Amino acid sequence: MWEYTDKVQEHFLHPHNVGEIEKPSGIGDVGSLACGDALKLTLKIEDDVIVDAKFKTFGCASAIASSSVLTIMVIGMTVDEAEKLTNDDIADYLGGLPKEKMHCSVMGREALEAAIADYRGVILPMAEGEVVCDCFGVTDLDVIRAIKESDLRSVEEITNFTKAGGGCGKCEDTLRDILQATISGIPVVPLTADGPKRMTTLQKIKKIEEVLEREIKPALKKDGGDIELVDVDGDFVMVSLRGACTSCAKSQTTLKEYVEKKLRELVLDTLIVEEAK
Amino acid sequence: MKCDPKDVIYMDNNATTRVAPEVVEAMMPFLTECYGNPSSMHSFGGQVSGSVEKARIQVAELIGANSKEITFTSCGTESDSTAILSALQAFPEKRHIVTTRVEHPAIKHLCENLDRLTGHKHRVTRLHVDSDGTLDLTQYEKALTEDTAIVSVMWANNETGVIFPVEKMAAMAKERGILFHTDAVQAVGKIPINLQELDIDFLSLSGHKLHAPKGVGVLYVKRGTPFVPFLAGGHQEDGRRGGTENVASIVGLGRACELAGETMEEENTRVRALRDRLEEGLLTSVPKSMLNGHKTDRLPNTTNISFEFVEGEAILLHMNIHNICASSGSACTSGSLEPSHVLRAMGVPFTAAHGSIRYSLSVYNTDAEVDFVLEKMPPIIAELRELSPFWKAE
Structure with a gap:
């Protein structure tokens, strides 16, 4: 029998904000019947503030309780605040x-x-990763993120947090590799290809542009900056910084620490980003 | 810790059972005054061996065996391991085992780890089951080869209660000179068994499934069957199992077997009727519910029902509020992340497997308890379905 805190029991037996918002500003639909748990979260957002949240959950006591407290936590938050919420925040709210x-x-x-991405009209990067666990449809990016965010140190912990490896167990070796690579900071070897991923320049351009649009531009725009892809030559990615970035003293750091890192993570781990003069 | 059986409605007897008061009474002297070792030369200890032998006869009588064929062990799992590993050592040249996809972990995990345990490569054929949990004998016949050392098929399934035709399967194995083991942990005490007339070489049973305490089991070994002990040690159990006898529990198991013989008819009439009423009641009062397992080829005490679109652990915890004890085949309760291997082998859809509840009754259950469960279940399921994103009320 599981040891649940009183808070979990309380929210399981008397969940808050059950239901679906009509004409929601954002919908987050994750999990599936096959996986054994699923959550449909609907948000009502006015002036970037979450004014209402409702959920429907198929799952065990902790899944229902987590959903219930999630709605309580996000109501009243701005979308930017809500975006920073982590799974540990949810677990902590439940007393563990x-x-x-x-x-x-x-x-x-x-x-x-997912609900925030839906509200903003963007696609989540996590879905872009390679599926490592077929049983539960978990991607390498999901796994890497969980390792980093929750400081995971074993395959068992990865399974506890992401479910990856909890079915047939065939992906355990892959998970161990991802874990070691993530902890030691070495870029993760692509999972499907034999050896490093080979991409044509055209494929690279397409993929880089996707990541710029989806991930990098929105982040830079927050500080009044922008970025354009100028050219791709082998592993060299030439970009041009725009707006506030042009006069920003930290623009080189942004280029290397953020843009290059992101592109290496999401496109190809050998890419080198340079500013086109 | 406080446990008051009067406070609970216990319908989880395939997990474990209440120790019968008569059994406790029979055991008490051996937990207090009669603490001697049955192997001792002095009569203070030696007289205890008489009680162990009496228990051996009581067990033998329940399953139609000779008392010489009964070896006491520590649990059903030990009996299972002993039987399989004994057969593999007795026929080292044979490297094939036939079993089913729905065995208890005691057999399932043993078969998955044989290479490590024996140092040899073994081939394991795991027979498929149909959607009602039954076995196809043509498939079984095809699986038997000259290389097959042993067949291990459970008598009755712990999750669904489905009974396998082990009598016939044992005869088919015998024709081909193959040893036959059955894990009868769920069957013994619930349905009549007469091993004298059967070709079963090994049978495992467990005390705590039939109102004896935990920590005692039996391995039946048919006379003349080659046997290699699992636990080396002293000369106890005729050299078949080293280790000082768990005297009190053995005596308790003997008494429990005697009681099971007496209540067998009640189990198959009154308990069966209670089970049927519970089952029919739930299937009629809860929409989108279904029975898992064959309707008739089944233990009299077990029913496994799926409530679609809700999850088993959540159901059990709601039942727990009303002090109703049962089990589920859902992922969240199995300790793993996938629902029961038994229900998956039967092809039960995920929508239903996650929401399966097993009710397993005993002679201690009453009509009033069934009424109470029938009253409480529909609102629990309805409440959880209100939360479920997959539930669309019709």
Whole structure:
């Protein structure tokens, strides 16, 4: 029998904000019947503030309780604040979850992210990764993120947080590799290809542009900056910084620490980003 | 810790059972005054061996065996391991085992780890089951080869209660000179068994499934069957199992077997009727519910029902509020992340497997308890379905 805190029991037996908002500003639909838990989160957002949140959850006590507290936590938050919410915040609010149940809090965070992405009209990067766990449809990016965010140190912990490896167990070796690579800071070897991924320049351009649009531009725009792709030559990516970035003293740091890192993570780990003069 | 059985409605008897008061009474002297070792030369200890032998006869009588064929062990799992590993050592040249996809972990995990345990490569054929949890004998016949050392098929399934035709399967194995083991942990005490007339070489049973305490089991070994002990040690159990006898529990198991013989008819009439009423009641009062397992080829005490679009752990915790004890085949309760291997082998859809509840009754259950469960279940399921994103009320 699981040891649940009083808070989990309370929210499981008397969940708050059950239901679906009509004409929601954002919908987050994660999990599936096959996986054993699923959460549909609907948000009502006015002037970038979450004014209402409702959920429907199929799952165990901790999944229902995590969903219930998630709605309570996000109501009143701005979208930017809500975006920073982590699964640990959800688990902490519940006074902790059994370690095998941490994936329930992760599901809450994923639903929130999906709902915010839906509100903003963007596609989540996580879906872009390579599926490593076929049983539960978990991608390498999901796994890497969980390792980083929750400081995971074993395959068992990865399973507890993401469910990856909890089915047939065939991906355990892959998970171990991802874990080691992530902890040691070495870029993760692509999973499907034999050896490093080979991409044509055209493929690279397409992929780089996707990542710029989806990930990098929105982040730079927050500070009044912008970025354009100028050219791709082999592993060299030439970009041009725009707006506030042109006069920013930290623009080189942004280029290397953020843009290059992101592109290496999401496109190809050998890319080198340079500013086109 | 406080446990008051009067406070609970216990419908989880395939997990474990209440120790019968008569059994406790029979055990008490051996937990207090009669603490001697049955192997001792002095009569203070030696007289205890008489009680162990009496228990051996009581067990033998329940399953139609000779008392010489009964070896006491520590649990059903030990009995299972002993039987399989004994057969593999007795026929080292044979490297094939036939079992099913729905065995208890005691057999399932053993078969998955044989290479490590024996140092040899073994081939394991795991027979498929149909959607009602039954076995196809043509498939079984095809699986038996000259290389097959042993067949291990459970008598009755712990999750669904489905009974396998082990009598016939044992005869088919015998024709081909193959040893036959059955994990009868769920069957013994619930349905009549007469091993004298059967070709079963090994049978495992467990005390705590039939109102004896935990920590005692039996391995039946048919006379003349080659046997290699699992636990080396002293000469106890005729050299078949080293280790000082768990005297009190053995005596308790003997008494429990005697009681099971007496209540067998009640189990198959009154308990069966209670189970049927519970089952029919739930299937009629809860929409989108279904029975898992064959309707008739089944233990009299077990029913496994799926409530679609809700999850088993959540159901159990709501039942727990009303002190109703049962089990689920859902992922969240299995300790893993996938629902029960038994329901998946039967092809039960995920929508239903996650929401499966097993009710397993015993002679201690009453009509009033069934009424109470029938009253409480529909609102629990309805409440959880209100929360479910997959539920669309019709």
